[in-house]
Amino acid sequence: DTGVSQNPRHKITKRGQNVTFRCDPISEHNRLYWYRQTLGQGPEFLTYFQNEAQLEKSRLLSDRFSAERPKGSFSTLEIQRTEQGDSAMYLCASSKRQGSSEAFFGQGTRLTVV
Amino acid sequence: QKEVEQNSGPLSVPEGAIASLNCTYSDRGSQSFFWYRQYSGKSPELIMFIYSNGDKEDGRFTAQLNKASQYVSLLIRDSQPSDSATYLCAVNMGTGANNLFFGTGTRLTVIP
DSSP states (O other): OOSOEEEOSEEEEOTTOOEEEEEEOOTTOOEEEEEEEOTTSOOEEEEEEETTEEEEEOTTOOTTEEEEOTTSSOEEEEESSOOGGGOEEEEEEEEOSSSOOOOEEOOOEEEEEO | OOSEEEOOOOEEEETTSOEEEEEEESOTTEEEEEEEEEOTTSOOEEEEEEOSSEEEEETTEEEEEETTTTEEEEEESSOOGGGOEEEEEEEEESTTOOSEEEOOOEEEEEEO
């Protein structure tokens, strides 16, 4: 499967715990995006990487959230001290560096904070 | 005012009919426009993109863009029950923009 891969698919955690999600983009795609989606809403942009550089962060991304893409390949999104309001689907997408800007999404990680 | 607006629906059409989904956007500098299909509990799947005014056809799908009216639409011909899903409109706003703004989606139900 050469699509965007996300792990884990589901995560249940207690409030106050830290969680980390992983995203493996399509291999030739240098752009990587994280989005968050809650029920009945469209995806909301969190952050964007071009290669290993984090070039844009949304105001939605509080200081409890951190994302990395250390070698310009896979990326991780960590949420520290989780809150119930963090419960959502976390989506990763990737696109080619040049040319078209169509972004393809992974299956998502559904986070439930109890 | 939201950047991207869609009628949340639900929109119900009989099998074989044309489904028409609409989207408006606020930023006149927007460059690229995308339609994603999302089945319940699944992630968005890219089905169409359009960059220039006019129509773009791909199989049963036609995307229509009118930048003067800040309006983009998706037509689904010969609708099938398998087309039942939420359709998300997404807009890349302006040169150098690095992310997509999504509408809340329109839920489509195709009745057999």
